[in-house]
Structure formats: C-alpha cells, structure tokens
Amino acid sequence: MLNCAVLGATGYTGIELTRLLLAHPGARVSILTTRQEKPIALREVLPSIPKNISLEIVPYSFDEVKKKADVVFLCLPHTEAMATADQFLNAGKVVIDLSADFRLKDPKAYPEWYNVEHTFPGRLKQAVYGLPEVNRAKIKKASLIANPGCYPTGPSLALIPLLNKKLIDPDFIIINAASGVSGAGKKLVAATHYCEANENYNAYKVNKHQHIPEIEQSLSEAAGRKVTITFVPHLLPVSRGILATIYATLCPKVTEAMIRKALEIAHAKNPFVRILEEGRSPSLKDVQHTNFCDIGFSIDHRTGRVVIFAAIDNLIKGAAGQAVQNMNIRFGLPEEAGLL
Ligand SMILES: NC(=O)c1ccc[n+]([C@@H]2O[C@H](COP(=O)([O-])OP(=O)(O)OC[C@H]3O[C@@H](n4cnc5c(N)ncnc54)[C@H](OP(=O)(O)O)[C@@H]3O)[C@@H](O)[C@H]2O)c1
Numbered sequence: 001m002l003n004c005a006v007l008g009a010t011g012y013t014g015i016e017l018t019r020l021l022l023a024h025p026g027a028r029v030s031i032l033t034t035r036q037e038k039p040i041a042l043r044e045v046l047p048s049i050p051k052n053i054s055l056e057i058v059p060y061s062f063d064e065v066k067k068k069a070d071v072v073f074l075c076l077p078h079t080e081a082m083a084t085a086d087q088f089l090n091a092g093k094v095v096i097d098l099s100a101d102f103r104l105k106d107p108k109a110y111p112e113w114y115n116v117e118h119t120f121p122g123r124l125k126q127a128v129y130g131l132p133e134v135n136r137a138k139i140k141k142a143s144l145i146a147n148p149g150c151y152p153t154g155p156s157l158a159l160i161p162l163l164n165k166k167l168i169d170p171d172f173i174i175i176n177a178a179s180g181v182s183g184a185g186k187k188l189v190a191a192t193h194y195c196e197a198n199e200n201y202n203a204y205k206v207n208k209h210q211h212i213p214e215i216e217q218s219l220s221e222a223a224g225r226k227v228t229i230t231f232v233p234h235l236l237p238v239s240r241g242i243l244a245t246i247y248a249t250l251c252p253k254v255t256e257a258m259i260r261k262a263l264e265i266a267h268a269k270n271p272f273v274r275i276l277e278e279g280r281s282p283s284l285k286d287v288q289h290t291n292f293c294d295i296g297f298s299i300d301h302r303t304g305r306v307v308i309f310a311a312i313d314n315l316i317k318g319a320a321g322q323a324v325q326n327m328n329i330r331f332g333l334p335e336e337a338g339l340l
Contacts, residue, residue: 109213130326133273
C-alpha cells in the first residue's frame with residue numbers, strides 16, 4: 001500500500017483527492033494536513049465518508065508528513081507549493097503538485113503571469129508536466145510531477161494530436177472555455193458569491209488568464225514551433241465541469257476523416273479520453289464526477305475551420321483524478337486504479 005499525504009486537505013481539490021484515495025485499492029491516506037491550529041474531523045469537510053472512518057485533518061508538520069508518506073500531494077494555492085515541494089524532494093519523497101508552481105518551464109513566466117518570482121527555478125527543469133496522455137514515459141520516472149491546470153487539460157488533449165500531425169494552423173487557435181465555480185477554489189471571492197454567479201454567465205481575465213502560457217507551452221511542444229492562442233475563460237453557474245469550445249483553421253486539404261483518425265489514434269490507448277461519434281458534442285453531465293475527457297468536433301466547410309469541444313470535470317480530470325492517474329503511473333499501479 002502506498003502511503004499518501006494530502007496538504008491543503010480542506011480545499012476543493014484536497015477534499016476530492018482524499019475521497020478518491022480513500023476508495024483506491026493500492027493507496028492509503030496516511031496524513032491530511034491544514035494550516036489551522038486544531039485538527040478538523042475529515043467528516044466536517046467530507047460528510048459522505050463511511051461511518052467507520054475517523055480520520056482527522058491535522059495541523060501541518062513537515063516531520064510528520066515526512067515520516068508517514070511515500071507520496072506528497074500539494075493541494076495548496078499558487079506560490080505556497082514552491083518551498084514545500086523543494087523540502088519534500090530533498091527528503092526523497094515523490095511530490096505531485098496540483099498548483100501551477102512547477103508547470104511552466106520558463107522562470108520568467110512566473111513574474112509575468114503569476115506576479116511572483118520563482119523561488120526554486122532550478123526545480124522547473126526537473127518537474128515533469130503531468131499530462132499522462134502525453135508524458136506517460138517521463139511520469140514513470142519523475143520525482144516532481146506538475147499536475148496540469150484545469151483549463152489547459154481539455155484543450156491540450158484535443159489539440160496536441162492535431163498539431164502533431166500538422167492538421168491545423170498553429171497561428172489561428174481560439175479557445176473559449178466555461179468553468180464551474182469550484183474552479184476558483186474554496187476561498188471567498190466576490191465574483192463567485194451566489195448572487196454574482198447564479199443565473200449569470202460572464203467572461204473574465206480576457207487575454208490575461210494565467211493558464212495561457214501553460215496551454216501555449218504544451219501546444220508549442222506539439223507544433224515544434226511557438227504557438228500563441230486567444231483564450232477567453234467564462235464563469236458558468238454550475239458547481240463543477242469545464243467545457244472548452246475551440247476554433248482552429250484547417251491546413252489545406254485536411255478532411256474530417258483525417259481529424260477523426262488523428263484524435264482516435266492518439267487516444268486509442270488512453271483510458272480516460274473518449275472521442276465522441278460524429279454529430280455528438282460533449283456535455284458536462286457526461287463527465288462530472290469522472291476522470292474522463294470527452295472530445296467532439298465539427299468541420300465548418302464554409303470557413304475551413306474546425307470547431308472542437310473538450311469537456312472535463314475540473315476537480316477530477318482537471319485536478320485530483322489526474323493527480324491519482326499520475327500517482328498510478330509513477331508507482332506502477334494500473335492507470336485506472338481508483339478512478340473508474
Ligand atoms: N479548483 C480547481 O478546479 C483546481 C483545478 C486544478 C488545479 N487547482 C489548483 O490546486 C490548488 C488548490 O486549489 P483548490 O481549488 O483546492 O483551492 P482551495 O479550495 O482554496 O484550497 C486550498 C487549501 O490550501 C490551504 N492553504 C494553505 N496555505 C494557504 C494560503 N496561504 N492561503 C489559502 N489557503 C491555503 C487551505 O487549507 P487550510 O486553510 O485548511 O490550511 C485551503 O483549503 C491551487 O493551486 C489551484 O490553482 C485547482
């Protein structure tokens with residue numbers, strides 16, 4: 001049994017991860033931590049647990065986590081994970097970081113997009129971007145896994161196969177994505193208050209969302225050249241789920257069959273990516289509470305563009321589920337363990 005620590009266990013991704021790990025056949029929740037001074041009964045934040053589980057979320061202590069865990073999951077806000085990850089890596093632990101602190105390869109991107117200097121830039125090279133469908137081989141050997149962001153996951157899974165095969169123009173990619181409110185985390189922010197979000201639909205952080213460089217980094221690797229995108233996130237008044245609607249210009253003579261073949265071949269062995277049949281477009285209801293990413297597309301012959309849809313649950317494939325998938329790969333467990 002693999003001993004797992006979840007730091008930031010009271011937050012949305014921490015709660016979801018704890019729920020998944022408790023049901024995992026090869027993992028044990030060995031310690032859950034909080035910044036609070038007193039222990040919190042897990043039941044208070046996760047009331048759905050069986051009555052024989054009496055776990056507590058305990059005040060954070062580096063030594064306790066070091067003693068009790070083989071793998072340390074960081075479900076902490078951006079910038080909080082930098083030093084913590086470094087400490088556990090020095091202690092020989094495998095770290096799976098759900099924040100953005102190790103996702104970007106270029107340290108200069110942190111002051112630009114996150115308003116902070118990276119305090120451990122040396123670790124950025126070592127970190128493996130934890131998109132299993134693309135980096136499975138590297139994840140198997142990684143000690144620091146940078147779990148992808150919720151918005152980047154769907155568009156990356158949809159677009160990387162098409163850029164690899166040079167089927168779409170890297171100079172014209174527009175991503176409109178709508179996320180459920182849990183994407184913003186548990187902390188109180190006026191924009192996500194019930195009265196602001198309910199029955200509303202609005203764009204935010206237009207052209208300046210911090211996930212832009214992460215998406216561009218993945219797409220540039222796939223295209224073999226720099227890719228810049230237009231990315232417009234929207235807040236959707238549902239609790240969870242992201243639907244990305246992506247517009248791309250087709251390269252000359254590219255047909256619907258070529259797009260389908262590229263997606264189906266790329267994801268044939270990926271248990272959590274489902275390419276929908278012609279005429280079906282993904283729906284949040286089909287992916288909520290699952291680790292699936294559903295992808296559908298339609299070609300607009302009039303404009304020479306393809307419209308691609310990718311749907312995920314932000315807290316599962318976009319965070320905790322993907323983190324468990326990464327743990328499974330890293331420790332030689334079946335990739336689907338605890339996730340189906
Ligand atoms: N929400 C999503 O859909 C999603 C998806 C992918 C990635 N992520 C990333 O995953 C990380 C966790 O996200 P989340 O949605 O779980 O956030 P959250 O609900 O706000 O929870 C974060 C937890 O971290 C703890 N914490 C430790 N230091 C903190 C500090 N200085 N300020 C505030 N909280 C602190 C808090 O727990 P205590 O107060 O108990 O210590 C809090 O419950 C973030 O980096 C986020 O960007 C989130």
